[in-house]
Structure formats: C-alpha cells, structure tokens
Amino acid sequence: MPRSSNTAPPAPLNGVRIVEMGQLIAIPWAMKMLGDMGAQVIRMESCQRLESYRGDSVYLNDISGEFWNKGANFYEQNRNKLGITLDLSSEDGISILRQLVSISDVFVENFTPRVIKNFKLEYEDLRKIRPDIIMVSSTGYGYSGPWSGFGATGPATEGASGLAYTSGYADGPPSMPEIPYTDYTAGEHTVYAVMAALMHRLRTGQGQFIDISQTQTASATVPEALMEFAVNGRIQPRMGNQHPSKAPHGCYPCQGDDRWIAIAVGDDDQWQSLCGVLGKETWSKDPRFFQGLTRWDNRLDLDALVAEQTGKWEAHHLMSQLQAQGVPAGAVLDSKDLLFDPHLEERGFYEVVSHHPSTKIPPLPYASRPWKLAATPAVPGNAAPMMGEHNNLVLGELLCRSDAQLAELERNGVIGYAPVSPRPVQRPPLDEQVRQGRMQRYETDFQEKVSKAYPPTSERKYPQRPQ
Amino acid sequence: MSQGALEGVKVLDLTHHIAGPYCTKLLADFGADVVKVERVEGDPARRFLPFFHDEIGPDNSLLFLYLNTNKQGVTLNLNTSQGLNMLKELARDSDVLVENFAPRVMPSLGLDYRSLSEINPSLVMVSISNFGQTGPYRDYKADDIVEYALGGLMYIFGSYDREPLKHALHQAQFKAGTNAASATLMALYHQRLTGQGQHVDLSIQESIASALRDVVNNYTNTGAVRRRQPNHSGDLTRIRQTSDGHILPNPGMGLGLDWKIVVDFLDAPELDGEKFNTPSARLANAEELGEILDRIFISKDKYDMYFAANEKRFTYGVIQSPKEVLGDEQLKHRGFFVEIDHPIVGPLTYPGAPFLMDGTPWDVKSPAPTLGQHNSAVFGDRLGIAVEELPRLRASEVI
Numbered sequence: 008m009p010r011s012s013n014t015a016p017p018a019p020l021n022g023v024r025i026v027e028m029g030q031l032i033a034i035p036w037a038m039k040m041l042g043d044m045g046a047q048v049i050r051m052e053s054c055q056r057l058e059s060y061r062g063d064s065v066y067l068n069d070i071s072g073e074f075w076n077k078g079a080n081f082y083e084q085n086r087n088k089l090g091i092t093l094d095l096s097s098e099d100g101i102s103i104l105r106q107l108v109s110i111s112d113v114f115v116e117n118f119t120p121r122v123i124k125n126f127k128l129e130y131e132d133l134r135k136i137r138p139d140i141i142m143v144s145s146t147g148y149g150y151s152g153p154w155s156g157f158g159a160t161g162p163a164t165e166g167a168s169g170l171a172y173t174s175g176y177a178d179g180p181p182s183m184p185e186i187p188y189t190d191y192t193a194g195e196h197t198v199y200a201v202m203a204a205l206m207h208r209l210r211t212g213q214g215q216f217i218d219i220s221q222t223q224t225a226s227a228t229v230p231e232a233l234m235e236f237a238v239n240g241r242i243q244p245r246m247g248n249q250h251p252s253k254a255p256h257g258c259y260p261c262q263g264d265d266r267w268i269a270i271a272v273g274d275d276d277q278w279q280s281l282c283g284v285l286g287k288e289t290w291s292k293d294p295r296f297f298q299g300l301t302r303w304d305n306r307l308d309l310d311a312l313v314a315e316q317t318g319k320w321e322a323h324h325l326m327s328q329l330q331a332q333g334v335p336a337g338a339v340l341d342s343k344d345l346l347f348d349p350h351l352e353e354r355g356f357y358e359v360v361s362h363h364p365s366t367k368i369p370p371l372p373y374a375s376r377p378w379k380l381a382a383t384p385a386v387p388g389n390a391a392p393m394m395g396e397h398n399n400l401v402l403g404e405l406l407c408r409s410d411a412q413l414a415e416l417e418r419n420g421v422i423g424y425a426p427v428s429p430r431p432v433q434r435p436p437l438d439e440q441v442r443q444g445r446m447q448r449y450e451t452d453f454q455e456k457v458s459k460a461y462p463p464t465s466e467r468k469y470p471q472r473p474q
Numbered sequence: 475m476s477q478g479a480l481e482g483v484k485v486l487d488l489t490h491h492i493a494g495p496y497c498t499k500l501l502a503d504f505g506a507d508v509v510k511v512e513r514v515e516g517d518p519a520r521r522f523l524p525f526f527h528d529e530i531g532p533d534n535s536l537l538f539l540y541l542n543t544n545k546q547g548v549t550l551n552l553n554t555s556q557g558l559n560m561l562k563e564l565a566r567d568s569d570v571l572v573e574n575f576a577p578r579v580m581p582s583l584g585l586d587y588r589s590l591s592e593i594n595p596s597l598v599m600v601s602i603s604n605f606g607q608t609g610p611y612r613d614y615k616a617d618d619i620v621e622y623a624l625g626g627l628m629y630i631f632g633s634y635d636r637e638p639l640k641h642a643l644h645q646a647q648f649k650a651g652t653n654a655a656s657a658t659l660m661a662l663y664h665q666r667l668t669g670q671g672q673h674v675d676l677s678i679q680e681s682i683a684s685a686l687r688d689v690v691n692n693y694t695n696t697g698a699v700r701r702r703q704p705n706h707s708g709d710l711t712r713i714r715q716t717s718d719g720h721i722l723p724n725p726g727m728g729l730g731l732d733w734k735i736v737v738d739f740l741d742a743p744e745l746d747g748e749k750f751n752t753p754s755a756r757l758a759n760a761e762e763l764g765e766i767l768d769r770i771f772i773s774k775d776k777y778d779m780y781f782a783a784n785e786k787r788f789t790y791g792v793i794q795s796p797k798e799v800l801g802d803e804q805l806k807h808r809g810f811f812v813e814i815d816h817p818i819v820g821p822l823t824y825p826g827a828p829f830l831m832d833g834t835p836w837d838v839k840s841p842a843p844t845l846g847q848h849n850s851a852v853f854g855d856r857l858g859i860a861v862e863e864l865p866r867l868r869a870s871e872v873i
Binding site: 017019020032036040044064065066067068079080082083130147148149151152153154155156157158159160162163164165166167168169170171172173174175176179180181182183184185186187188191192194195196197198199200202203204205206207209210213214215216217218219220222223224226227228229230231232233234235236237238239241242243245246247248250251252253256257258259260265267268269271273330333334335336337338339340341342343344345346348349350351353354356357368371372373374375376377378379380381382383435437439440441443444445446447448449450451452453454457 | 479480481482483496500504523524526527528536537539540541587605606608609610611614615616617618619620621622623624625626627628629630631632633634636637638639640641642643644645648649650652653654655656657659660661662663664666667670671672673674675676677678679680681683684685686687688689690691692693694695696697698699700701702703704705706711713715720721722724757784787789790791792793794795796797798799800802803804805807808810811822823824825826827828829830831832833834
C-alpha cells in the first residue's frame with residue numbers, strides 16, 4: 008500500500024476507506040475516532056429520514072433556517088467525515104451505495120437487523136460485491152437471538168447489561184448518568200473491533216462480519232458483579248460512591264453552589280495526610296478510624312465528618328493541597344470547568360474546529376481523543392459535513408457520475424441537501440431548563456469566553472483522500 | 475481451526491491493576507501472544523475483590539482471573555540488573571509493550587521510549603496513565619472516582635440535589651483499557667506498513683472526557699452548564715419501579731411521540747386530556763404526572779412490559795440484576811457466558827466475547843496464569859535460558 012510522503016507525519020489509517028450508515032452515537036462516535044486517525048469515512052444519510060442529532064441541541068437554541076446544519080450533537084459525533092445523502096428506497100440509491108461498498112474497506116451500520124435485511128445490505132450481500140469487505144453491525148442486543156429485533160438506546164443497554172442495577176445511591180434505585188453512557192462503551196469496542204479486523208485483513212487479505220451487541224460490550228466491563236453472582240451466588244447491594252474496601256471514599260461538598268470534591272483514601276498514610284490537610288489530626292487517633300478496616304466499618308460517620316470539613320474549602324484548592332500530600336482527590340468538574348481546566352488545556356485536549364460560514368457557528372472547541380500517537384498524530388479537525396456536502400465529491404469524483412447525472416439524481420430525490428420534511432425540536436428556553444434542573448446555570452458571555460480561550464486555528468480542509 | 479485476528483502479534487505486558495490488563499486481555503482474547511510480566515510478589519489485582527468463595531489467595535480474585543485470560547505469566551524483578559536485562563531482551567523481539575505505571579516509573583528504570591526504541595525501533599510502546607504523560611496533573615494520584623470527577627462524568631450523574639455519583643465498580647479503567655487496545659492497533663497497523671514503532675500516550679481522564687455527548691457543547695453552543703437528573707418526577711424516560719424491579723420507559727423519540735398511543739399502551743385513561751397531552755402541559759403538571767406514572771408502573775411486571783413495549787417499537791429498557799443477566803435468554807443464545815477451567819479454582823463462569831467476529835472468533839485458549847507459571851517456557855523459548863538456571867535466578871530474587 009503506498010504511503011504519502013508529505014512533510015506532515017502520516018496519520019496511521021491513511022488509505023482506509025469506510026462507508027458509514029450510522030445514527031446517533033454508537034457507530035458515528037467510533038467512526039469519528041477512525042476518521043481522526045486518517046481513515047476516509049464516508050457517512051451516508053437520508054433526506055427522507057432525518058438523523059435526530061442533526062436537529063438536536065442547535066447552536067444558540069435557534070431553530071430558524073437550516074437547523075439541520077446546526078445540531079451540536081451531530082457536530083460532536085461526526086468530525087472528519089465526508090457526508091453524502093442517498094435515498095435507499097430508490098434503486099439508484101441502493102446501486103450507488105453498493106458501488107461505494109465495492110471500492111471500500113469497511114462498511115458499518117447501527118440500524119436494527121430488519122432495516123439491513125430490507126435493503127439487502129447484509130454481509131452475505133456485500134461480500135458478493137467486495138469479497139474482502141469488513142462489515143460491522145452494531146445493535147442493542149446483537150444481530151442474532153430472540154431480542155435481536157428490538158431497538159435500543161444507550162440507557163436500555165446499560166439496563167440490560169447489569170451495570171445500571173449495580174450503580175446508584177445506597178438507599179436508592181438503579182441509576183445512570185445523564186448521557187447514553189453505554190453507547191460509548193459500544194463505540195470504544197467498535198473502534199477496537201475494526202482495528203483488529205483491519206490487522207487480520209492486512210495479513211491475510213480476508214474480510215469478515217463483526218456483530219456487536221452493545222449490551223455485551225457493557226457486560227464485559229462489569230465482570231466483578233457478574234462473576235460474584237455466577238461464582239458466589241451473591242449480589243452486592245448498591246453502594247453509591249462507597250468503595251467495597253476503602254474509606255473515606257466519596258464525593259464531598261465544597262464552598263459554592265453545587266461544588267464538590269471526590270476523595271479516595273487508599274491506605275493509612277493517605278489517611279494521615281488527609282487528616283493533616285483538613286487540620287483534624289485528632290481523627291487519626293480516633294479508634295473508630297485507626298486503620299482501614301475500622302474506617303470502613305465506620306464509613307458513614309466518617310463521611311459526615313469529612314463533609315463538614317470539605318465544605319470550608321474551595322474544591323480546586325483542596326484538590327491541590329491533598330494531591331501535594333499524595334492523597335487521591337479530584338474536583339468534580341462541570342462542563343465549563345472541563346473547557347478551562349489547565350491540565351486538559353496544556354495537553355491540547357480540546358481542539359478547535361471551524362464550521363461552514365453559512366451555519367454562522369463560530370469555530371468551537373471539541374473533545375479530541377484519549378490517545379496521542381507520537382509519530383502518527385491525528386489529522387486536523389474538520390467539522391462534521393453539512394447535509395449532502397460531499398455529494399459531488401464522492402458521487403462525482405469517486406464514482407464518476409457526471410454533472411448531468413448528479414442533477415438527475417437530485418431531481419429524482421435520490422440525493423439532496425435538506426430534509427424532505429424538516430421538523431425541528433425546540434428545546435425549552437434556558438431559564439426553564441435551569442428551573443427544571445437539567446441545567447445548573449447559564450452564562451450570557453460564554454461566546455466571548457470560549458473564543459478567547461479557543462481562537463480559530465486554521466482554514467477548513469478536507470481529510471486526505473486515499474491514493 | 476480458525477485463527478485469532480491478531481495471530482502473530484507479540485505483546486510484552488508490563489501492566490497491573492485493571493486498565494492495562496483489560497487492554498492486553500482484549501489483545502490476547504483475539505489472538506495476540508501476550509507475555510504478562512509480574513513483579514515477584516504478583517500483580518496487586520490478585521488481591522482485588524471479589525474472591526472465589528470469599529477466600530483470599532493469589533489465584534482467587536475473580537477480577538484478576540477475568541482480566542488475564544489467554545496470557546502467559548512470568549515474574550521479573552525490575553530492580554535487579556539481570557531482571558532488567560531479561561526484560562529488554564524480551565522487548566527486542568516484541569511488537570508491542572504495554573505499561574500502566576505512574577509516568578515517572580519507566581524512565582526511572584531506564585525503560586523510557588527512547589531507550590526501548592534503540593533496542594527495537596519497531597516497538598510500539600503504549601503507556602496508560604491516570605492523566606497522561608504530560609501536564610500539571612501528570613503525577614496526581616487517582617482511582618476510579620477521581621477520574622469520574624476530573625473527567626466530567628460525575629457532575630451529571632445522580633439526583634438533582636444530592637452528591638454526584640459514579641458508576642459502581644471500575645468503569646473508567648475499562649474505558650481506558652478499551653481505548654488503549656484500539657490505539658495499540660492503530661500504531662501497530664502503521665508499524666506493519668512501515669516498520670516504524672512509536673510511543674502511545676493514553677489518558678484515563680481523557681477516556682472519560684472524550685465520551686460525554688453534549689456536556690461541553692451545551693456550554694459552547696448556549697452557555698448552559700449541564701446538571702444531574704431533573705428536579706421533578708414527570709420525566710417520561712426516568713427509571714421507574716415495577717412490581718419486580720425497575721424498568722426504563724422510552725415511549726418514542728422526540729417528535730415521534732404520540733401521546734394517545736402512550737396513554738393506550740399504559741392503559742391509563744387518567745393521562746388522557748389536555749392536562750398531559752402536550753410537552754408543555756406535561757411539564758406544568760410534572761409532579762402529578764410523575765405520581766400517576768409511579769402508580770402505573772409499580773403494578774406491572776418488568777419483562778411483560780418490556781416485551782409489550784418492543785412490540786410497539788418503544789425502545790424500553792429492562793434493568794437486569796446480575797442474576798437476571800446470567801439467566802438472560804438473549805445472552806444465552808449468543809453464548810456470551812463461557813466456562814473456563816483453571817488449575818487452582820477449577821471451572822468458573824466468565825463473561826465472554828464483547829463482540830462476535832465471524833472470521834477470527836474470540837477464543838479462550840488458557841485461563842489467567844498462576845504467578846510465574848510460564849517462567850521456564852518463556853525464558854527458555856524466548857531468551858534461551860536453561861531450566862537449570864531458573865533456581866539460581868529465583869534465589870537471587872530475579873524471578
């Protein structure tokens with residue numbers, strides 16, 4: 008495989024072409040990660056059935072105009088992709104997709120098996136077009152089995168996996184965070200699965216079918232709970248932030264409105280240090296807290312005492328004092344804290360991406376990746392495609408459709424640049440969201456703060472195409 | 475017989491605890507040849523809860539047993555020069571070295587990337603750490619709860635007016651391990667094409683922070699800061715108690731919600747009418763709605779309701795206990811749980827393949843190693859050390 012000899016270091020996945028038929032997070036997030044690392048990801052979507060994230064959480068909460076090009080959740084999951092539209096219920100649409108698969112390395116999707124069977128896009132269909140294709144189907148419960156026909160959201164798979172049951176306040180119901188957490192667990196395993204299949208194909212020339220059950224990926228990350236039952240017949244009760252053997256271990260209030268610190272004391276030295284920093288040396292002589300086991304037995308008393316003291320501290324200040332003494336502690340960062348966190352800033356974790364001028368969205372910082380590959384860094388971030396943005400590039404240049412053919416496809420509604428029946432979702436005004444508690448607060452000068460901390464970097468570029 | 479996807483990939487595994495071992499487990503379970511190097515007293519995870527029949531012992535940690543399938547195990551004392559040399563010899567013919575020490579440790583042993591790349595320029599070195607290899611928090615101490623806090627996941631988890639929560643168990647570590655396995659293969663893919671090795675820096679904090687959907691973009695797009703669960707109980711997708719556990723209702727996405735269908739499905743005529751039939755009406759009467767919903771759900775059986783909802787294509791979720799997950803018909807059909815025999819604890823039930831690859835299936839060839847189990851095999855085959863020399867290495871505390 009030829010490699011580019013540009014002066015810029017190559018991205019590791021240069022030359023890999025992926026066709027994505029994804030929605031929401033599980034597949035789109037995973038393909039964003041592969042796109043970041045140099046794969047050419049061609050994301051296919053439908054004007055007939057609008058991807059919900061395109062119209063969700065729009066810039067400035069303003070759904071006027073082309074709201075489908077302003078969805079923050081769409082931008083978040085779809086960086087570094089080329090975007091095309093295709094109506095798969097038309098013969099032309101299907102035949103274009105099949106042609107695209109014939110020149111691609113990987114085809115990924117996260118619809119229910121019913122949809123893929125309807126469109127005759129199963130692995131057995133695709134390998135006839137491209138014998139070494141790698142196909143990924145990511146579904147809530149798996150491509151086979153009695154639950155395979157069920158649709159699922161992240162929270163549903165978090166529930167099915169055993170993770171939600173195990174989590175929650177000690178006196179409360181099962182609990183999960185306010186994001187579809189296990190969509191990411193599935194996405195992370197999907198990146199790995201695609202890479203493993205690419206490694207195998209590089210060595211043997213063989214493609215294969217990868218069947219991802221989002222529930223299984225999550226269950227694979229809670230072995231303690233599952234094996235405890237399988238082996239010892241026991242189900243651990245929910246424990247909130249308590250640790251099964253360490254104390255104090257929890258989340259404690261700090262100065263200010265809804266400010267907190269997490270502290271995790273792992274041994275007697277750290278305990279002595281905590282007492283020292285909080286100015287409570289007497290605690291360390293208290294027989295209730297003398298050593299790990301007694302601290303754990305008396306952890307509820309201890310939590311109450313620690314909370315009384317932490318309440319006098321500013322969270323970041325207490326974190327640095329405790330860390331200086333070797334005590335594991337972390338301020339509980341909110342969304343704004345993350346953006347302005349000095350550590351993440353120094354590591355360049357948030358990367359500025361420019362948006363198409365017609366969207367009137369300024370350049371904004373986005374979370375990047377948890378890895379840094381020293382010799383083969385990620386490609387510069389290009390914003391998620393606007394609807395149909397790369398129809399000409401992909402269908403014209405890659406699949407050799409003439410301008411006249413493209414015009415005809417557009418006339419027949421096979422391709423397009425806007426949803427057929429646009430139905431924006433208006434979120435409640437911000438003060439209403441604060442009243443309901445979904446939001447902690449909102450700031451009116453955020454644009455100034457964000458653009459000052461994250462100025463635009465460079466002009467928009469297309470990801471490098473395979474040679 | 476089918477091969478694993480990573481057949482022929484040689485991994486030198488210096489990891490301990492959870493994040494690193496999950497990374498190398500993913501590599502090993504899909505066919506890589508993984509040599510796990512433990513300190514002489516063993517990976518501390520050998521003493522992590524829960525234990526086989528509640529008995530503490532070096533091979534009794536269920537978590538350790540799970541995390542170390544398909545690996546060969548050796549012991550090496552890296553504080554002896556001979557131990558260090560043996561490690562370097564192993565690195566010479568490895569494709570990948572994975573470690574998750576605190577960032578200062580490897581350089582202090584002379585095992586920084588530069589030194590290792592002199593021994594083996596093709597080596598992919600993967601360093602997993604709490605906060606990455608650079609930056610002001612580099613040397614901060616952490617465990618899972620600290621990563622939740624500084625990664626931004628904790629603030630949006632829990633009840634509106636209570637302390638933020640974390641998931642039970644060790645999710646941050648598993649996320650980082652998965653990401654590290656992906657990054658390892660990205661670097662290895664490049665190595666296979668060019669022969670070039672490199673250093674990969676994987677941060678657990680960033681593993682959390684890269685998977686937060688709209689937490690940060692709510693602020694960058696509107697100035698709003700996300701909080702935890704709403705402070706009212708009329709939320710249609712809130713987890714509800716049933717007669718036999720809990721269920722997660724989800725009666726349709728966004729505008730797809732037809733209230734009449736919801737009322738019919740719940741068989742709840744009291745929800746009909748203008749008090750509840752629009753989003754704004756439901757918000758205005760949220761507490762009353764919440765009470766009615768609680769009353770409806772508590773009388774239902776969760777699986778009956780889950781299956782009935784799926785008939786209507788409502789994406790309900792059922793909250794399953796570990797016992798229910800073990801008995802789940804779907805997971806049974808998929809063959810998710812597997813029995814693995816182990817020389818000390820015998821055959822036990824383990825979670826199996828996180829995903830299915832039809833050409834190169836997930837496979838268990840061997841259980842987690844006992845401490846130093848493969849010393850003679852690995853040191854003999856790979857380093858040409860004769861079996862007779864092993865007692866001497868042992869006596870001088872090298873292995």
